[in-house]
Amino acid sequence: MSAAANELVHELLVESLAAWRVTGRVAPAADGALSIAGARKDIRIERATHAIFRWTVAVDGRKRGAISLTAVLRQVREALDPSYARHRVRIAVTPLVPS
Amino acid sequence: MISEDAIPVSILTGFLGSGKTTMLRHLLRQPEFSRTAVIINEFGEVGLDHELIEASEDSFIELQTGCFCCKIRTDLALTLAELLGRRDEGRCAPFDRIIIETSGLADPAPILQTLMTDMAIAGRLLLGSVLTTVDGVNGLQTLEREGISQKQVAVADRIVLTKLDLAGPAEPALLGCLGALNTGAPVLVADHGRIDSNAVFDVGLYDLQTKSSDVTTWLTEESHAHVRDRHDAINTYAIVRREPIRAVALTLFLEALAEHCGEDILRLKGIVNIAESPDRPAVIHGVQHVFHPPAWLDRWPSDERTSRIVFITRRVPQRWVEVLLEAIGEEVADVPVDR
Numbered sequence: 001m002s003a004a005a006n007e008l009v010h011e012l013l014v015e016s017l018a019a020w021r022v023t024g025r026v027a028p029a030a031d032g033a034l035s036i037a038g039a040r041k042d043i044r045i046e047r048a049t050h051a052i053f054r055w056t057v058a059v060d061g062r063k064r065g066a067i068s069l070t071a072v073l074r075q076v077r078e079a080l081d082p083s084y085a086r087h088r089v090r091i092a093v094t095p096l097v098p099s
Numbered sequence: 100m101i102s103e104d105a106i107p108v109s110i111l112t113g114f115l116g117s118g119k120t121t122m123l124r125h126l127l128r129q130p131e132f133s134r135t136a137v138i139i140n141e142f143g144e145v146g147l148d149h150e151l152i153e154a155s156e157d158s159f160i161e162l163q164t165g166c167f168c169c170k171i172r173t174d175l176a177l178t179l180a181e182l183l184g185r186r187d188e189g190r191c192a193p194f195d196r197i198i199i200e201t202s203g204l205a206d207p208a209p210i211l212q213t214l215m216t217d218m219a220i221a222g223r224l225l226l227g228s229v230l231t232t233v234d235g236v237n238g239l240q241t242l243e244r245e246g247i248s249q250k251q252v253a254v255a256d257r258i259v260l261t262k263l264d265l266a267g268p269a270e271p272a273l274l275g276c277l278g279a280l281n282t283g284a285p286v287l288v289a290d291h292g293r294i295d296s297n298a299v300f301d302v303g304l305y306d307l308q309t310k311s312s313d314v315t316t317w318l319t320e321e322s323h324a325h326v327r328d329r330h331d332a333i334n335t336y337a338i339v340r341r342e343p344i345r346a347v348a349l350t351l352f353l354e355a356l357a358e359h360c361g362e363d364i365l366r367l368k369g370i371v372n373i374a375e376s377p378d379r380p381a382v383i384h385g386v387q388h389v390f391h392p393p394a395w396l397d398r399w400p401s402d403e404r405t406s407r408i409v410f411i412t413r414r415v416p417q418r419w420v421e422v423l424l425e426a427i428g429e430e431v432a433d434v435p436v437d438r
Binding site: 012016018020 | 360
């Protein structure tokens with residue numbers, strides 16, 4: 001992850017915890033990963049090496065792949081926010097371009 | 100004393116995202132509405148509705164002063180007086196009808212009171228009818244949560260159900276709630292904003308006597324502190340992007356918003372420069388968990404080609420929304436643009 005991209009994801013996680021009113025501290029690790037501590041569970045987020053996934057999210061050591069940042073957010077919130085009820089929404093079934 | 104040629108002022112109200120602008124756009128295309136002046140009151144720092152309405156500019160006024168109900172009522176009286184002045188001096192197309200589209204968060208009571216009592220405009224204007232749109236998808240939930248929405252329904256001469264194309268037939272619970280709030284107003288249905296224009300505004304003067312006792316109380320209340328309290332929990336802001344947004348980024352962004360804070364997105368509307376469609380901007384609308392397929396304008400309404408998305412939310416932080424869009428945009432930056 002580039003430093004700039006890492007900073008952006010770092011800020012996204014910080015702002016997400018605030019938006020969800022969930023406690024936790026987001027901190028960069030020496031190897032470029034991001035960790036969330038001080039919350040219900042310990043979370044580590046890093047770029048995936050597997051071709052299918054962009055990210056790997058480890059919750060209390062258990063690793064899962066995530067195909068996008070939005071998938072990362074979903075996994076993080078599921079881990080930290082017990083009141084979270086997932087609302088998966090399909091926005092468009094057709095390409096988002098004019099016909 | 101009301102003059103014989105007094106101009107009727109009709110009120111189009113309804114909660115955020117309930118389809119007011121869509122219906123107004125349809126009505127203004129009808130020949131019988133060609134001599135109509137329009138006042139739109141937007142609640143947001145970047146107004147968009149005026150770009151979505153096709154009306155002659157000289158008989159069109161957009162007010163971005165916040166809700167009428169929370170500002171001094173003279174804002175509305177002055178606006179109406181200015182409109183009459185323009186008409187008298189031939190500075191705008193002659194009109195014989197005025198429609199006020201309120202903000203979705205507007206308490207209709209002070210607006211009605213202004214029209215009924217302000218001496219400067221009394222005599223030349225008369226209160227026409229009050230039309231309230233109700234979202235067939237989210238309407239019941241909104242009525243249960245939002246006191247403003249109940250007021251909007253209670254003062255209506257006509258209630259128009261919208262978005263039944265998404266929701267199917269109106270739910271009995273919703274109809275029951277509407278009937279409890281307003282026994283006298285017929286409930287009409289709009290199909291994608293289309294409705295019989297004769298059925299909506301030509302219904303005579305607003306009659307306070309036919310409304311419930313709650314309405315009478317609201318109209319005579321001097322204090323609207325409870326309304327201000329409600330607004331304090333609501334924040335409105337606009338996200339502006341100069342760079343085009345990839346279609347996939349917008350889709351992921353809207354999906355994340357709906358997933359994480361859908362019920363607190365009271366209203367989202369925007370005009371977006373999609374990278375795959377640089378000449379035809381997308382108009383997006385969302386209410387809570389429901390996002391409508393984008394409408395594609397034939398061209399940009401002005402030389403301004405920035406994406407502007409207006410949010411009216413209940414405590415959804417602006418910075419989170421900004422960073423979310425930025426981060427998703429970065430993530431999909433390597434996705435090829437398919438035009």
